[in-house]
Amino acid sequence: MPRGKKECPSCKTLLSSRSSKCSCGHIFEKKNKDKKPNKLSILSRLVQIPEKNKRYFYQREFKIMNSLSNRYSLEFLSVLDFGRKFDSLAYLLSYKLKDTLDQKWRAFNYKFDKSKYVEYNIGEKFGEDKTIKKKNKTTRDFLNE
Numbered sequence: 001m002p003r004g005k006k007e008c009p010s011c012k013t014l015l016s017s018r019s020s021k022c023s024c025g026h027i028f029e030k031k032n033k034d035k036k037p038n039k040l041s042i043l044s045r046l047v048q049i050p051e052k053n054k055r056y057f058y059q060r061e062f063k064i065m066n067s068l069s070n071r072y073s074l075e076f077l078s079v080l081d082f083g084r085k086f087d088s089l090a091y092l093l094s095y096k097l098k099d100t101l102d103q104k105w106r107a108f109n110y111k112f113d114k115s116k117y118v119e120y121n122i123g124e125k126f127g128e129d130k131t132i133k134k135k136n137k138t139t140r141d142f143l144n145e
Contacts (some may be wrong), residue, residue, distance in 0.1 A: 037078035039065055045078075046092075048085045063091040070099070076108050 005014045011024040021027050042050075043061055068077060068089065080101075091097055093101055 037074045042077050061089050072105050
């Protein structure tokens with residue numbers, strides 16, 4: 001097979017390697033690779049990026065990010081949310097937020113044990129479904145009632 005080409009399994013024609021659909025209608029599926037979370041997107045989500053001196057800022061913050069990823073995981077840091085952006089990731093290393101961060105880490109890694117609890121079966125559904133028509137109520141309709 002030539003370099004940079006792939007063969008359609010249904011019609012055996014050669015296509016470019018980036019094409020996603022053949023003229024015969026066959027659709028090539030994309031291979032899902034397990035991607036690591038992007039450190040830059042994590043950083044931009046958690047921290048306010050300054051206008052000036054970005055080089056030193058990124059050096060410092062990526063050093064802190066690496067120490068946080070050694071303690072926790074990048075998957076955890078990618079879903080971590082405090083509801084606001086910090087000035088630096090050094091807040092997450094501080095003594096005050098360490099307990100909160102550890103608590104969120106335990107909640108992130110919590111595994112639910114279903115064997116401890118009884119599973120109930122409520123049976124089959126019976127009766128007809130009721131359709132409820134929702135009428136948009138305007139302010140005039142509300143005041144006229």
